[in-house]
Amino acid sequence: MNEFGKVLENVSLKDYSTFKIGGITKYLVKPYSEEKLSKLIKYLNKNKTKYYIIGNGSGLIIDDNFFNGVIIKLDYFKDIKYQDNLVTVGSGVILSNFVNDNFKYGYTNLAFLSMIPGTIGGAVVVNAGCYGDEIINYVKKVKVLDKAGNIKILDKNEISYGYRYTTLKDKYIVLETTFILKKGDVLKTKEWLKEQNNKRINAQPLDKFSVGSIFRNPEEHPAWVLIDKIGMRGKTVGGALVSSKHANFIVNEKDASFKDVIELINIIKKKVKDKYEISLVVEPTILRWDEL
Ligand SMILES: Cc1cc2nc3c(=O)[nH]c(=O)nc-3n(C[C@H](O)[C@H](O)[C@H](O)COP(=O)(O)OP(=O)(O)OC[C@H]3O[C@@H](n4cnc5c(N)ncnc54)[C@H](O)[C@@H]3O)c2cc1C
Numbered sequence: 029m030n031e032f033g034k035v036l037e038n039v040s041l042k043d044y045s046t047f048k049i050g051g052i053t054k055y056l057v058k059p060y061s062e063e064k065l066s067k068l069i070k071y072l073n074k075n076k077t078k079y080y081i082i083g084n085g086s087g088l089i090i091d092d093n094f095f096n097g098v099i100i101k102l103d104y105f106k107d108i109k110y111q112d113n114l115v116t117v118g119s120g121v122i123l124s125n126f127v128n129d130n131f132k133y134g135y136t137n138l139a140f141l142s143m144i145p146g147t148i149g150g151a152v153v154v155n156a157g158c159y160g161d162e163i164i165n166y167v168k169k170v171k172v173l174d175k176a177g178n179i180k181i182l183d184k185n186e187i188s189y190g191y192r193y194t195t196l197k198d199k200y201i202v203l204e205t206t207f208i209l210k211k212g213d214v215l216k217t218k219e220w221l222k223e224q225n226n227k228r229i230n231a232q233p234l235d236k237f238s239v240g241s242i243f244r245n246p247e248e249h250p251a252w253v254l255i256d257k258i259g260m261r262g263k264t265v266g267g268a269l270v271s272s273k274h275a276n277f278i279v280n281e282k283d284a285s286f287k288d289v290i291e292l293i294n295i296i297k298k299k300v301k302d303k304y305e306i307s308l309v310v311e312p313t314i315l316r317w318d319e320l
Pocket of ligand 1: 046080081082083084085086087088102119143144145146147148149150151152153154155156157158192197198200201202203234238239240241313
């Protein structure tokens with residue numbers, strides 16, 4: 029596979045996850061270009077080899093068994109091309125870097141993304157967002173690779189989406205995305221970001237390993253309120269802990285296993301269902317090798 033990209037063997041996925049949980053993958057490949065990635069997918073299909081694409085691993089709870097397949101990471105897809113009020117960005121670009129680049133040209137409408145610790149690819153496929161805004165609002169088109177390894181351009185109106193969801197997920201590899209940009213007051217926006225950042229530091233356990241919010245907020249109540257009410261704040265299973273700073277965060281306190289986290293999630297779901305008849309929905313993607 030060396031002809032397709034940089035190949036790493038027997039890599040621990042803990043190092044590719046903000047949760048620091050994940051097993052050893054037989055291969056991790058960083059394709060050099062779109063064409064090489066297309067050839068890699070065709071090669072893997074032909075050899076019936078399982079593969080999975082990851083971004084920054086900030087929205088993934090990764091199985092910690094051995095993965096006898098290929099993890100693909102788009103670290104070399106880092107181009108950012110501006111044209112008039114449009115920008116086309118490679119999927120491997122980290123969101124905060126993209127926001128900073130936009131500031132240089134006076135564009136501020138995507139600043140809200142800067143506190144989300146993901147890549148462009150990961151953010152677009154899950155429709156990441158915060159403060160009442162979401163990334164899909166600014167997408168014009170995406171360049172993707174389908175399961176057969178063919179490159180396609182999809183206009184926004186060819187994508188269905190909703191809260192933290194798009195039809196791109198698990199169907200396509202997003203190669204690059206074109207966004208519509210809007211100018212604004214960069215200094216004011218940076219001040220606003222600083223405020224929001226301080227609020228997050230005060231409210232969330234950002235100094236611990238996590239994947240952000242564990243559950244979506246149901247319509248009735250914020251998830252953290254329900255978790256508090258069932259008395260799960262501060263509770264542990266193995267090395268996984270319900271954060272005492274923010275009850276909707278599970279943190280990897282001490283070498284937590286995948287199983288610890290799933291067990292803790294299931295206990296919370298059951299208690300909330302029993303007491304309030306509300307079915308909590310997990311927000312990050314739970315990645316199990318036997319489901320690929
Ligand atoms: C401290 C913290 C705070 C967070 N705050 C927020 C927040 O405010 N709002 C929010 O929405 N999220 C938040 N998150 C969750 C997470 O950062 C986002 O979901 C982010 O968009 C995930 O991007 P990623 O690059 O890390 O993707 P990953 O976690 O690596 O992958 C997520 C999914 O995207 C897929 N994927 C990744 N790249 C591609 C690609 N190029 N093509 C196709 N599929 C791809 C993967 O297969 C996987 O299914 C937070 C996480 C943490 C740890």
